């Protein structure tokens with residue numbers, strides 16, 4: 314069995330593009346729909362109920378557009394809503410897990426630092442992940458308020474962003490961390506600054522590529538992979554102001570993109586297996 318319906322991907326904003334890029338690399342034949350919920354970002358300081366409501370609303374929009382699977386490209390929404398989405402909708406729901414397990418295998422100093430939103434660190438999912446790991450390396454948790462907003466504003470390398478990041482990263486290094494886990498999908502967009510602050514001896518891990526492999530596995534198991542040899546395309550939606558969001562998204566994606574307002578886009582018809590393929594944006598082919 315094969316399906317040419319699109320994969321639906323969402324995040325509180327532009328952060329999930331770091332996951333979308335990996336999905337595009339892993340699954341070049343698939344059509345992708347991406348929702349940046351920028352009108353409601355950041356999720357990290359909101360209540361679990363509020364995040365769950367957004368996750369449900371966006372999932373319904375993606376399903377109405379024919380999505381054959383949902384990727385929650387947001388650690389915070391994973392903690393708040395992945396379980397509900399899995400219970401409620403009969404499609405594969407693939408969600409994030411901070412790369413703590415690979416970090417534990419990789420550390421030589423025995424100290425791992427995890428950077429994430431407050432909500433993620435406080436979530437039941439994350440606590441369960443830590444509990445499953447049991448005794449072993451020391452795991453330092455660092456909430457990073459303000460970073461998501463920097464990325465949403467496209468301020469990836471400014472002095473303010475560097476100072477904020479330094480305040481989060483340096484204490485972890487000072488306590489001996491030689492491996493840092495980026496537990497929020499916005500943070501890989503700050504990879505250059507994080508790399509500079511952490512230095513070449515420190516490993517910086519995120520879970521985008523692992524999630525993309527998991528998407529492939531889940532689609533294969535469900536018989537939902539597209540036929541090989543297609544040229545998959547992307548469509549982007551935002552609940553924020555497209556004129557404000559577009560330049561940041563295009564910078565992060567590396568190409569001009571087809572970005573619609575979530576409300577106006579809601580009228581666009583269903584994608585079906587018979588629908589014309591979605592055009593591939595020029596960037597991010599690799």
Ligand code: DGL
Pocket residue numbers: 324325326328329354355356357358386387388389390430433461496497498499
């Ligand atoms: N990209 C989201 C995550 O992975 C950011 C959450 C937020 O909006 O605070 O956690």
